[in-house]
Amino acid sequence: MKVLTMGEVMIQFNSTVTGPLRHVNYFEKHVAGSEGNVAIGVKRLGIDSAVLTAVGGDEFGKNILMALKAEGVDTSAVKVDSSKPTGIYFIQRGFPIPEHVDVVYYRKDSAFSNLSEEDIKDEYFKDIDLFHTSGISLSLSDSARKACEKALKICTENKIIVSFDTNIRRKLLRDRKEALEKLNLFLENSKIIFTGKGDLEFIFGEKIDNIENMADEFLKSYCKNCETLVVKLGEKGSIAWNGGKWYHQGTFKVNVVDEVGAGDAFDSAFLACYLKGKDTQTCLKMGSVAGALVTTTRGDYEAFPGEKEIQEFLNKVQGKEYLR
Ligand code: KDG
Numbered sequence: 001m002k003v004l005t006m007g008e009v010m011i012q013f014n015s016t017v018t019g020p021l022r023h024v025n026y027f028e029k030h031v032a033g034s035e036g037n038v039a040i041g042v043k044r045l046g047i048d049s050a051v052l053t054a055v056g057g058d059e060f061g062k063n064i065l066m067a068l069k070a071e072g073v074d075t076s077a078v079k080v081d082s083s084k085p086t087g088i089y090f091i092q093r094g095f096p097i098p099e100h101v102d103v104v105y106y107r108k109d110s111a112f113s114n115l116s117e118e119d120i121k122d123e124y125f126k127d128i129d130l131f132h133t134s135g136i137s138l139s140l141s142d143s144a145r146k147a148c149e150k151a152l153k154i155c156t157e158n159k160i161i162v163s164f165d166t167n168i169r170r171k172l173l174r175d176r177k178e179a180l181e182k183l184n185l186f187l188e189n190s191k192i193i194f195t196g197k198g199d200l201e202f203i204f205g206e207k208i209d210n211i212e213n214m215a216d217e218f219l220k221s222y223c224k225n226c227e228t229l230v231v232k233l234g235e236k237g238s239i240a241w242n243g244g245k246w247y248h249q250g251t252f253k254v255n256v257v258d259e260v261g262a263g264d265a266f267d268s269a270f271l272a273c274y275l276k277g278k279d280t281q282t283c284l285k286m287g288s289v290a291g292a293l294v295t296t297t298r299g300d301y302e303a304f305p306g307e308k309e310i311q312e313f314l315n316k317v318q319g320k321e322y323l324r
Pocket of ligand 1: 032103262
């Protein structure tokens with residue numbers, strides 16, 4: 001089994017203290033970016049992976065390649081574009097809203113944003129069972145979106161399972177109309193779709209009372225070929241629709257240090273379980289464990305568990321999972 005993910009892998013500068021960035025003197029440097037996180041996550045759970053991305057020929061690009069290789073992710077579909085910079089971003093904590101995390105991007109005109117259809121080669125899809133990307137990649141630039149759409153076409157022609165996370169980033173999309181225009185092809189053609197309560201509210205332009213009703217509406221209106229829809233609800237857990245039935249999963253209580261990356265950890269564990277043929281309830285539970293564990297350290301993927309660690313965690317917390 002092999003997964004190919006497509007998206008911008010970046011360098012994250014993670015504030016070690018709270019407050020406005022102008023007064024933060026110390027940052028931790030991490031490799032991050034949603035789809036790269038998923039490639040690392042599934043690999044830690046024993047599924048081979050590759051990432052289709054572009055980095056600059058700079059030190060940060062080298063850093064990303066080093067990290068992906070160290071995790072055993074296949075980097076043969078990584079383009080090194082020496083004429084463009086690697087995307088970077090900063091995490092500001094607790095300001096101006098206490099407990100809140102703000103993300104500040106420096107990724108305009110980055111190597112990945114300049115990726116185009118010509119960069120998408122058939123050979124990248126050889127031996128691939130599942131392709132995963134997200135709304136972030138579709139929002140970065142027209143050329144990156146067209147490149148993703150070419151990847152989608154190759155997947156459809158070769159019957160590769162397509163998995164998609166709506167991952168709406170409000171700093172990258174103006175409004176729901178733009179979001180729907182850009183995400184539409186992937187919503188229509190993906191077999192597995194991950195979303196979140198916030199993303200559904202953005203897409204429908206209204207607050208949600210009943211999450212299942214809203215998710216049903218989402219499926220009916222936009223997700224023609226979807227077989228599994230997963231809605232991540234943060235500390236309220238997650239639900240999944242599959243085979244005409246809804247499944248529910250609570251969250252695990254951990255000491256949260258950094259919640260960025262939790263959604264990607266969830267997707268990775270869910271997908272790894274899915275590819276191993278596990279049932280939807282088990283996939284949800286594994287997603288929930290991985291999502292909880294990565295929040296216990298700074299950085300998006302460092303605390304992503306392997307099979308053994310998931311078991312150790314479950315043995316310890318058995319019976320203590322709960323819907324908050
Ligand atoms: O899911 C975590 C990502 O959001 C983070 O690493 C940055 O990929 C990122 C993005 O575009 O927001």
